[in-house]
Amino acid sequence: MLQLVFATNNAHKLEEVQAIIGNKFNLKSLTDIGCHDDIPETGVTFQENAQQKTDYLVERFDVNCFGDDSGLEIDALGGEPGVYSARYSGSRDMEQNIELVLERLNGQASRKACFKTVISLFLAGRQYFFEGAIEGRIIEERRGDGGFGYDPIFIPNGYSRTFAEMSAAEKNLISHRSIAVSKMADFLNQF
Template sequence: MQLIFATNNPNKVKEIKKILPSHIEVTSLREAGIEIEIPEPHDSLKENASEKSRTIFNLTHQNCFSEDTGLIVDALHGEPGVKSARYAGEPANDEKNIEKLLHNLKGNDNRNAYFKTIISLIWDEKEYWFEGICKGKITQEKTGYLGFGYDPVFIPDGSSLTFAQMNTEEKNLFSHRKKAMAQLLKFMEDVPVK
């Protein structure tokens, strides 16, 4: 089974490839020779995920999937949410996003937050959605150097480590992306092989 993963983020590609079994071959946009930046203009993760998968399907007419992930922080009324990747403005910058997040939470004891991933899969010209959530807390400062995005300031419930202190296998024990991919995999197990 072959799937194009509609992303230009090498960290997400690496994470997904570690999750998927060997019989499902994932090709990134770069590996597929597709050099485009797909806009994320919508106000929901689901619509942005759909935009990306539909754009690639319309270009290639091949089975593909995309995901959009947001960090939702209780004390910030859901920010950064759908704007997580560009929270501090364009161009997207992880360091600046984290700085803004910690600044906006300064002095706030409510550090509750969760990651939410929505996957849009286009399989045989039909679209399907899968969702994964990981609850946790935002730290007072950055800890760890692994991972990407907000990983250095997010501790998932059930752990004392930030995502940035975990290797990919450890992160996947908690990961929102892994939970959404598990649903996709369950779907793939039930589809007829062509």
């Protein structure tokens, strides 16, 4: 069974990805390999940040691995929060990040948004990239208790519920991360 290290300690992300790729791969977290470092994310694009994660792990642990970077891009905010989604308010407190988004969108007619994910996979000495995106809109107040991040304020196009109101299985069928992970899983199945 192929072992892959996912450059995260986020339990939600790990569960989401494991559910998508199934049991064909032995998925490990950073903690599982003894990596307790805060891997830098200094890129200005999702791809740069994702690649920084895999480069870091390859240099220090010499493992097959993948890292992702995801974010929310809002048209009326010029693409913000973008690569700064996790720390948009200056902290990693998602409640503060959501509040800032809602505050900055107050009075805006357009609430169009897009969640994006880029995955960098390092496998057998080569680098590969996979992308996923889902369009939607930002609502005016939080709804739902599931998910994480901006899920309580994002409704994907064609739906009436936020990601936070959907079950994990339902969200995994359509999310930006699931699209990118599914592309990677298809690639891995043919590798």
